[in-house]
Amino acid sequence: MGRSTTAKDAQALFQSLRSGYAGTPTNLKIIDLYIVFAVVTAVIQVVYMAVVGSFPFNSFLSGVLSCVGTAVLAVSLRIQVNKDNKEFKDLPPERAFADFILCNLVLHLVIMNFLG
Amino acid sequence: MARNLEFLVVALLVFASSCESAIFNPVSESHRSAALELFSPADGSFGSLEETYEALKTCEVLGIEKKPDIRISACASVVDTLLSTSTAVKDLFHALRVNGILKCELNDEAFAGIESRLKDSLNNANSLLDFYYSIGGLVLIKDQTSAVDVLLTDADKISRSIKALSQSDGRWRLNSNNPESSNDAAGKALEALAGVISLASSEIDQSLIATLKNDIAKLFDGVARYDDGTCYFDEKLVDARGHQGPLSASASVVRGITAFAEVTTESLNVRVSTVLGSSAPPLTVKLMQTFISGSKDASIIDQIVFDDPEQKKNYATGGRTKVPIHVTGAITIDSAEIAILDSDIGSPETQKKLDLPGENAVALSANHLQKLMLSFRLTTPSGHAFKPHQDFLGLVEKFYYLSGKYDIQLTVGDSVMENSFLQPLGHIELDLPDAPEKAARPPPQPVDPYSRYGPKAEITHIFRAPEKRPPRELSLAFLGLVFLPLFGFLAGLFYLRANLKNLPKSTVPATFAILFHLGIAAVLALYALFWFKLDLFTTLKALGLLGMFLMFVGHKTLSHLASTSAKLKSA
Numbered sequence: 194m195g196r197s198t199t200a201k202d203a204q205a206l207f208q209s210l211r212s213g214y215a216g217t218p219t220n221l222k223i224i225d226l227y228i229v230f231a232v233v234t235a236v237i238q239v240v241y242m243a244v245v246g247s248f249p250f251n252s253f254l255s256g257v258l259s260c261v262g263t264a265v266l267a268v269s270l271r272i273q274v275n276k277d278n279k280e281f282k283d284l285p286p287e288r289a290f291a292d293f294i295l296c297n298l299v300l301h302l303v304i305m306n307f308l309g
Numbered sequence: 310m311a312r313n314l315e316f317l318v319v320a321l322l323v324f325a326s327s328c329e330s331a332i333f334n335p336v337s338e339s340h341r342s343a344a345l346e347l348f349s350p351a352d353g354s355f356g357s358l359e360e361t362y363e364a365l366k367t368c369e370v371l372g373i374e375k376k377p378d379i380r381i382s383a384c385a386s387v388v389d390t391l392l393s394t395s396t397a398v399k400d401l402f403h404a405l406r407v408n409g410i411l412k413c414e415l416n417d418e419a420f421a422g423i424e425s426r427l428k429d430s431l432n433n434a435n436s437l438l439d440f441y442y443s444i445g446g447l448v449l450i451k452d453q454t455s456a457v458d459v460l461l462t463d464a465d466k467i468s469r470s471i472k473a474l475s476q477s478d479g480r481w482r483l484n485s486n487n488p489e490s491s492n493d494a495a496g497k498a499l500e501a502l503a504g505v506i507s508l509a510s511s512e513i514d515q516s517l518i519a520t521l522k523n524d525i526a527k528l529f530d531g532v533a534r535y536d537d538g539t540c541y542f543d544e545k546l547v548d549a550r551g552h553q554g555p556l557s558a559s560a561s562v563v564r565g566i567t568a569f570a571e572v573t574t575e576s577l578n579v580r581v582s583t584v585l586g587s588s589a590p591p592l593t594v595k596l597m598q599t600f601i602s603g604s605k606d607a608s609i610i611d612q613i614v615f616d617d618p619e620q621k622k623n624y625a626t627g628g629r630t631k632v633p634i635h636v637t638g639a640i641t642i643d644s645a646e647i648a649i650l651d652s653d654i655g656s657p658e659t660q661k662k663l664d665l666p667g668e669n670a671v672a673l674s675a676n677h678l679q680k681l682m683l684s685f686r687l688t689t690p691s692g693h694a695f696k697p698h699q700d701f702l703g704l705v706e707k708f709y710y711l712s713g714k715y716d717i718q719l720t721v722g723d724s725v726m727e728n729s730f731l732q733p734l735g736h737i738e739l740d741l742p743d744a745p746e747k748a749a750r751p752p753p754q755p756v757d758p759y760s761r762y763g764p765k766a767e768i769t770h771i772f773r774a775p776e777k778r779p780p781r782e783l784s785l786a787f788l789g790l791v792f793l794p795l796f797g798f799l800a801g802l803f804y805l806r807a808n809l810k811n812l813p814k815s816t817v818p819a820t821f822a823i824l825f826h827l828g829i830a831a832v833l834a835l836y837a838l839f840w841f842k843l844d845l846f847t848t849l850k851a852l853g854l855l856g857m858f859l860m861f862v863g864h865k866t867l868s869h870l871a872s873t874s875a876k877l878k879s880a
Contacts (some may be wrong), residue, residue, distance in 0.1 A: 222805050230798035234791055241787045245779035286874075287867035294863070298832055302852065305836045306845060 220286075224271045228264045235260035255307040262300045266293055341371050358390060358403040365410045384413035391415065391423055398430045402442040405449040412453075420454045431467065436484035440471050441497045444504040451508065464509030468517055471502055479527030492542040492558045495528055499565025506572040525566055813869060821865040828859035 217225075238256045247253050273281045273289035281289075344367050361383050367373075390396050390404040401423060408415065424447065431443035444467075451459045461467060474482045480490035481498040502521060533543045542559040813819050832855050839848040 219805055219807065223802065223807055226798055226801040226805065230794045230801075233794040233797070237787065237791050237794070241790075244787075245783065246777070248776040248778070285871045287871045291863055291867050294829065298829075298856075301833070301836055302839075302848075305840050308840055 218276070221271055221275060224267050224274070228267045228271075231260045231264040231267065235264075249309060251307055251309050255304050255309070258307075259301065259304040262304075263297055266296050266300070269293075341373050344368065344371055345373060358386060358400060358407055361386070362403055362406045362410070365407060369410060380411055383407060384411055387411065387413050388415065392419055394426075398427065398439065398442040398446065401427065402446045402449070405446050405453070409449055409453060415454075417454060420450055424450050424459055431461075434470075437471065437474055437481060437494055437498055437501070438483060440467070441501045444501045444508070447508055448504040459508055461505060461508045464505050465514060465517075468502055468505045471498055471505070472517065472520070474498065475524055477527070478531060479524050479529075480531070491544055492528070492531070493544060493561045495524075496558070496561030496563070496565035499525070499562075500568045503565070503568035503572045506569075521569065525569070528562065811870065811873075813866075813873070818866065818869045821862055821869065824862045825859070825866045828855065828862055831855055832859065 214222075235257050238253065238260070242253050270289055270293040272278060273284055273292075274286045275281075365379075365383070387404045387407050390400050391408070396404070405423070407413075427443045427446045427450070430439060431447070434440045434443055447459045447461075474485065475495075475498065476482060476490045478490070479495060480492055481494040482488065482490045483494050499521070506518075528542075531542070533541055535541065541556070542562045544558045813822055832852065835848060835851055835855060839845070843851075
């Protein structure tokens, strides 16, 4: 009985999340997708390092940090763009996007330098 | 009293022949005061002229000021003695000695008179002492005045007569009647002979001198030693003057040898340096004798003479050091040549004249089949051919088959050569065959494991073993794997129906929009180029330019978009 309740609860939770998520605007979904993409790439790189060893460690760090960094920037973009967020009501989303682009470019310059 | 004086005064010297005991006690106030005490004149004069001489000499040597009244009385006595016709030769001798110190007034006539008397007595002399006093007197006259001619025409005869009194053990007899010999007599004889040689008008027979040198050597065979190693000449007999004692005997011998050495020494360029505690004024270093032994080495016996009147005890002062000297000279070297010979035939392939010992820069080349020959000739200053004991080319014998350029140096030296030299001659190119497989490599420098500050062992560099790299296929697989999320992202975008509806339609904004995207693409391309090829500074410069462009374009586009959406909102 407990197990089925938990399972049912988990399933119910999952369903509600899904339906709730369906209501988010598309642009936010795009950003979310981008974040998922970045994180997955990072995970693949970590798996690779686990397999072959971390010899050019700087390269590994560079790759992982690029993914993580861009994910973080995307998260901050999502926060700023989300209309439900009262804090950033006055910030035009284009401005947020411009910041996102700029920060990404700076991040990637540093990454390329560190890549070796 | 007289005996004491003569015991003490007569130049006291003790020598250590080959024992170099040199216990030097310089002249001190105690010596001087003792001398003054001893030599206090009784009623204005010293008694005999001999004592006068001894006193005056002592004072002179010790550096004691002579009292002027003594001088007057002494001079008076001297003049009296010298001018009187009845004085004995012995007194003449002593008077002349005193005159040597005091330099009393005597005119040339007086000297001439004395000289003729001395020569007469010399011709009639038959005992050693007669010879000694006459010749001694003549030598003194020669020193004191130049007006009188004191040359001896029959020097040979005189010297032979003196020599006749010598004995096989090196000592001398006083006269032919008395068979007893003494060291003191030997000293006097040598002094007399030295005087003869110095006064001789013609060359003395060299064989005589050689014989005398042998006699001196024999004399030294009879030298006695004290416990501490100092040597002395002792007297066994008691002659007319009383027992002489070792000091005066030794002194006499040394004086004789010194005088003899002075007249027979050739001038050698010898530098003698003595190490003394303090060089007291009454010190003379005299070259006593040179012995030339069989080889090129010669010995010089130098005598450090302390004219230091001894007190009651024997001083073991003064040292006689035997110094071996090398007679050296400058050797000239000429007709030097260096040649490369073709194997054993000996025909010179290249031949070059060398200028030794000048500057040389010879460049030769040879391979392992040829021989190197270097020849030169050395001559002594007297023109004889000279064979140096060491001369070798400074070439390394084993070259370890290393070809290349070697420097040649020539070293010519010998112990008698003053101008030995080490001279670079130039270089030679050696073309040696390749080392066979088993040839020895040049040995590594031996390492002393205990030296802390010396060179450590040679380290041959070992490169770090390269890190293990993953297999290429694995890397490529993961590369493919990394692109998967990208495709997933694009697929997701498509699924979300992402569109480009917001892209502006009208020309200008559209252009800007396109330029904006192109600008971002350009920056990313720049980064890629930076990773492959460029350095940071170039990249930053380009980035600056692109960034400014991108800013402008981006601003335009995004502001346009913002205004569009604002219009939509308000609408």
